[in-house]
Structures are given as structure tokens and as C-alpha cells.
Amino acid sequence: MNEEDKRREIVEMVARLETMGLNHGSSGNISMRHGERILITPAGARAANLTAARIVAIDVEGELLDDAEAVPSTEWRIHTELYRDRPEIEAVVHSHADHCVALSCLQKPVPPFHYMIASFGGNSIPCAHYEPFGSDALAFAVVEAARGHMGCLMASHGMIALGRSLGQAGDLTVKLETLARQYILATKAGTPVLLTEEQLAEVHRRYRYYGHSKMPRA
Ligand SMILES: [Zn+2]
Incomplete structure (x- = not known):
């Protein structure tokens, strides 16, 4: 996929998440990521004002790589780290x-109230500790919390x-929001019973087979 295609895909994803009410x-x-370049939405980006040309290219240090008219999102360091x-x-x-x-x-982490929690890679979905928005400390907290997981x-x-x-990251965004809503619903109805380590090990085993023609029996 060339850079232009990726820029367009980012613009489409911003619109998709906005339409779904997720932003x-x-x-x-x-x-x-595009090789050594990181393509990121500019500060203040919303579907109505975003074009492929306004996506900003930075390196891992956050340096602008082109003569961009826009500046990168204030949270660029979460992405680069x-x-x-x-x-x-x-x-x-x-x-x-x-x-x-x-x-x-x-x-606090979202506990394993539902088997799909395991699709993020662990037995719970972590929560990065609080740090101010836009800070380096927040970026490092997110990297640490997300390690071994596909989201937090x-x-x-x-x-x-x-x-x-990007398709996978978008799908996981929808999935995490859905699980969060369902967890809130479950806790309103009562105290959710959490899956055991043994049950979760079986879920992880099945996820490894997921998409193959033969799921493990028993
Ligand atoms: Zn934010």
C-alpha cells in the first residue's frame, strides 16, 4: 500500500468512527506506519475538515517530515512510542x-467477564495509569500498559x-467500546462471574485456531 492509499484510509477511518459515535x-x-514515516491525523482533525493532504508525516521523534500546513495531534507521542x-x-x-x-x-482493568476480553491478548484489558493529556509520561504509561495486548x-x-x-485497529476500537458497554450493563444487572484462568486458557487456545477449518474439540 503506498502512502497516498494510507492517507486516504486514515481519512475514511476518522469518518467511520465519527459516524459510529465513537469519536x-x-x-x-x-x-x-509507513516505513520510517508515521502518518498521523493533525491537531483538531474531524471528518468535516480532513483530507488526505492534511495528514501529517512525522518520524519517531515527532519531527515533521514534510512542509506540512498542519501540526500533528497533541497525542503524537503515544503513537510514536x-x-x-x-x-x-x-x-x-x-x-x-x-x-x-x-x-x-x-x-482499573476490565476483568474477564466475557470471553472476548481474551481477544485483546491477555486475561483482562489493562488500564494505563493517569497522566496529563499530551505528556510524555502518558505515552510511556500507555506503552507499558498495552504491552502484550492489542489495546487498553x-x-x-x-x-x-x-x-x-488500520482495519484491525478500527475493528478492535468498536469491539472494546462494545465490551465496555456490555460490562457496564452486566454490573448494573448484578455482579458478573469472572472466567477462570483455566477457562481463559481454553479461549486463547481456540483463538489460535480461529479461522482454521478445524476448531479444537472438547
Ligand atoms: Zn485523548
């Missing part, structure tokens, strides 16, 4: 989706989702 105003940001830490990751979505934000204010909450702030493609 409010210009609070979220999206990036993709994740790419530095996770060579397998090609795309990052950061959003202030309502149910993720609500749970992030509890400042950010305390009293929002969420991030990672992907080997």
Missing part, C-alpha cells in the same frame, strides 16, 4: 468513546487500539 469533536487521533515498542504494529487508534471513557474513570484503557481519559492494519 467526539476532534478528541481522537489515528496513525499508520507504540511503534517504537511494537514492531509488529502498523496502526493505532486513540478514541474517547463514551463507554471506554466511563470505565477508564474507574482506573487510559485512566480518566479514553482508550487505544492497535492493529497489524
Whole structure:
């Protein structure tokens, strides 16, 4: 995929998340890796004012690589530090989706109330500890919390989702918001029974087979 295609894909994802109500105003940001370049939404980006040409190219230090008219999102360091830490990751979505934000204010991980929690890579979805928005400390907190996972909450702030493609990061954003909403519903109905380590090990085993023609029996 060339850079122009990736810029267009980012613009489409901003519109998709906005249409789904997963982003409010210009609070979220999206990036993709392109070799040594990181393509990221500009500060203040929203579907109505975003074009492929306004996507900003930076390096891992946050330096602008082109004569850009826009500046990168204030949270650019979350993106660059994740790419530095996770060579397998090609795309990052950061959003202030309502149910993720609500749970992030509890400042604790989302426990395994549902088997799909395991699809983020562990037995719970972590929550990065609180740091001020736009700070280096926040970027480092997110990298540490997300390690070994494909996404996490950010305390009293929002969420991030990672992907080997932007499509995957977008799908995981929708999935995390859905799980957050369902967890809130479950806790309103009662006290959710959490899956055991043994049950989760079986879920991880099945995820490894997922997409293959033969799922493990028993
Ligand atoms: Zn934010």
C-alpha cells in the first residue's frame, strides 16, 4: 500500500468512527506506519475538515517530515512510542468513546467477564495509569500498559487500539467500546462471574485456531 492509499484510509477511518459515535469533536487521533514515516491525523482533525493532504508525516521523534500546513495531534507521542515498542504494529487508534471513557474513570482493568476480553491478548484489558493529556509520561504509561495486548484503557481519559492494519485497529476500537458497554450493563444487572484462568486458557487456545477449518474439540 503506498502512502497516498494510507492517507486516504486514515481519512475514511476518522469518518467511520465519527459516524459510529465513537469519536467526539476532534478528541481522537489515528496513525499508520509507513516505513520510517508515521502518518498521523493533525491537531483538531474531524471528518468535516480532513483530507488526505492534511495528514501529517512525522518520524519517531515527532519531527515533521514534510512542509506540512498542519501540526500533528497533541497525542503524537503515544503513537510514536507504540511503534517504537511494537514492531509488529502498523496502526493505532486513540478514541474517547463514551463507554471506554466511563470505565477508564474507574482506573482499573476490565476483568474477564466475557470471553472476548481474551481477544485483546491477555486475561483482562489493562488500564494505563493517569497522566496529563499530551505528556510524555502518558505515552510511556500507555506503552507499558498495552504491552502484550492489542489495546487498553487510559485512566480518566479514553482508550487505544492497535492493529497489524488500520482495519484491525478500527475493528478492535468498536469491539472494546462494545465490551465496555456490555460490562457496564452486566454490573448494573448484578455482579458478573469472572472466567477462570483455566477457562481463559481454553479461549486463547481456540483463538489460535480461529479461522482454521478445524476448531479444537472438547
Ligand atoms: Zn485523548
